[in-house]
Amino acid sequence: MKIIAVCGxxxxxxVLLKMNTEKVLRTLGIDADVEAADIGVARGMARDAEIVLTSEELAEEIGDVEAQVIVIDNFFDLDEITEKLTSALE
Amino acid sequence: MTVNLATELDAASIRTHVTAVDWQAAIRLAGDALVAGGVTTDDYTAEMIAAVDKLGPYIVIAPGLAIAHSRPSPAVLRAGLSWVTLDEPVNFGHKKNDPVSLVIGLAALDHEGHLEMMQALAGVLMNAKLVAALKAADSPAEVLALMASRELQRKAHS
Structure with a gap:
């Protein structure tokens, strides 16, 4: 599985979101590649990714992609990341 | 092995309990602190403000916390950080995480060279208790001492 963490x-x-997402995935026992990307290349990278993690402002910029786009409000809240990732993977 | 954030942060790049009238002024403080530490030139400060003008306040990534930064450019002299705590929190226009009381300036030369520094930063910012203590700190020396002491505690536990 491929996950992209997107910032401007x-x-x-x-990079911070990638680190915390990897921490959450380790706890959940999920094997996935997490890559950090800027908004300019994110649309292209999202083509072969399952999940895109980003902030609300940038989710609008990413627009319509195949991957699920998940908005994270607090990049340091591992509970929030866990909850949103888990429901996206269900 | 994570590096100690205290060694990544120059005392000249720390401002405690300063005042900013708006988010632009807050970013300017973080930019001036980067310049004072020899991390960037003044141009980078303008680039950080332009980034928010263009992409919105997405840099406010947690309640009360903004990571002011732009992309690698000729205005970046080396990878580094600045640390600015505000006496009066200011609004960046973020729907959930306003107002901001801690602005961290960040500059990198490329996409990889600063990853150890980012890991050290994440380690500090994940620790809510430490962040609260750092926000209350009254001087650059106190900020650095708190960051260093946390690193010692971690080593003792690992």
């Missing part, structure tokens, strides 16, 4: 620049918030 690809060096800051997406």
């Amino acid at each position: 620049m690809g060096i800051g918030t997406s």
